[in-house]
Amino acid sequence: MTSAHPTASRQRASAPHAKEHHMRKTVRTSIAAAAAAALLALTACGSSTDSSAPAADGPYTAPAKDITATISVSNWGDPGDKAVYDGVAKRFKEKYPNVTVNNNFTPITTWTEYVNKLVTQAAAGQAPDVINIATEGVELGMSNELFTPLDGFLKNDPEAASLRKDIDPKLLEGFSKDGSTYLMPNTFNTMVIYYNTKMFKAAGIERPSDDWTWDDFLAIAKKLTTGSGANKVYGFAMPYYSFGITPWLYSNGTSMMSADLQTAQLTDPKVKETLGWVRDLVTEHGVSPQPKGADPYQLFPAGKAAMTGAGHFVTGGFAKAGFSDYDILPWPKGTTKSTVFGAGAFAISKTSENPALSWEFIKMLTDQQTQKQWADAGAAVPSTKTAASTPEFLASPKHADEFYNSLSYAKPVAAPRAYNVLDPAFMRAMDEIMSGQDIGSSLEKAEKDVEEALQQ
Incomplete structure (x- = not known):
């Protein structure tokens, strides 16, 4: 997805199935915003009932256990995710036996079907009560007021207080606007550097410090690039998708978008400088293969690359x-x-007629029991510190705590409401840049596409 997506979110990857992994990355980054766009239809076509969340200073009382109702959930993921969601629905049914949960699940590899389902539901006046969406689609959703603010629940529900304290504030900030929180995160991914410990040891290279620099990285990559032809081993296998390239931009103090996500800044001199440096890893220094057709998540475990970049999703x-x-x-x-x-999160539709029941379901989707399941799955990082601190989660690799700790210096993926235009435009520019075309003109074309989309 991206998130996730790369992101975020709950992607699985295996060396034998790396092509599928890359397809999932492409699917997520190109469609997360499209999913949010489909949700615009939900606002227009869904129920006109306006059921608000608890007042900011009012008490919260959970619905009676004998309440009779139906709630619908729009979900996505892979078979492992579905098993988790089905488990939550079963637990919810035990608590509320007279509540029917329509868990509408779409596999992660069929995003068109996911969007079509949302549109079909909207046309039938059956907007989902609970919406699962990733960082890449949140700005579009919030700018069009698709979600109910969760502030009343978060402030007045005693069970929410401990959960909120256990989630890094940066995750909640990523799902907030104008002082209100609209979504509850359940998983996330940050991009980190993976390195082959055996190859480092054989080359006499100590683990770099946590404050290592681009220069340190390049020096190590050069030392670990050896051989030629079929025996070539590279120092670094590039994660060639926008989420994987973004850390180079952020660590050079720049971004594809302005801080408020309203203006594209692909022609910023620092963006040009960064992408020139990335290209030089291939064309000048030769420490990374041409990324087209070179799958980092095959090369790295096969010992053909000493380092790569990824989220927890490859573990x-x-x-x-x-x-x-x-x-x-x-x-x-x-x-x-x-x-x-990038993160995955749950929101309550503004048109939901059962916001309190929807909130109770979201609590189960994000509680410690569910969080442990995410932690055990070896996909994304659970949003709570408790789940990310269990011995099982921290068992491998040695510095697994960095997956959660990296939030302290991470920033959310720059996902404007036109992210479905930004992502492919940026990667078209990258293809041109990596083939030797002029960096400035390639980025100018991409920025023009994004600015036109933002003005619509």
């Missing part, structure tokens, strides 16, 4: 492939220490 696949000779590091510093994160 499950590495485990299945029997690959464990790796550890992780923070992304190296350019002008600053930074990386990117």
Whole structure:
């Protein structure tokens, strides 16, 4: 997805199925905003009933356990995710036996079907009560007021207080606007550097410090680039998708978008400088293969690359492939220490006639029991510190705590309401840049496409 997406969110990857992994990345980054766009129809076509959340200073009382009602949930993911969601629905049914949960699940690899389902539901006047969406689609959703603010629940529900304290504030900030929180995060991914511990040891390279720099990174990549032809081993296998390139931008103090996500800044001199440096890893220094057709999540576990960049989403696949000779590091510093994160989260539709029941369901989707399931799945990072601190989650790699700790210097993926235009436009520019075309003109074309979309 991206998130996630790369992001965020709950992607699984395995060395034997890396093509599928990349397809999921492409699917998520190109469609998360499209999913939010489909949700615009939900506002127009859904129920006109306006059921608000609890007042900011009013008490919250959970619905009676014998209440009779139906709530619908719009979900996405892979079979592992579906098992988690089905488990939550079963637990919810035990608490509210007379409540029917219509858990509308769409596999992560069929985003068109997911969007079509949302549109179909809207046309039938059946907008979902609970919406699962990723960082990439949130700005469009919030700018069109699709979600009910959760402030009343978060302030007045005693069970919410402990959960909120257990979630890093940055995750909640990423789902907030104008002082109100609209979504509850359940999982996330940050981009970190993976390195082959055996290859580092054989080359006499100590683990770099957590404050290592671009220069340190390049020096190590050069030392670990050896051989030629079929025996070529690269120092770094580039994660070639926008979420994977973004940490280079952030760590050089720049971004594809302005801080308020209203203006594209792809022609910023620092963006040009950063992408020139990324290209030079391939064309000048030769420490990374041409990224087109070079799958980092095959090269790295196969010992054909000493380092790569990824989120936690690759760990499950590495485990299945029997690959464990790796550890992780923070992304190296350019002008600053930074990386990117993307998350998955749940919102209550503004048109929901059962906001309190929807809130109770969201609590189960994000509670410690569900969080532990995410932690055990080897996909995304659970949103609570408790789940990310269990011995099972921290068992591998050695510095697994960095997955959660990296939030302290991470920033959310720059996802404007026209993210479905930004992502492909940026990658078209990257393809041109990596093929030797002029960086400035390639980025100018991409920025023009994005600005036109933002003005619509």
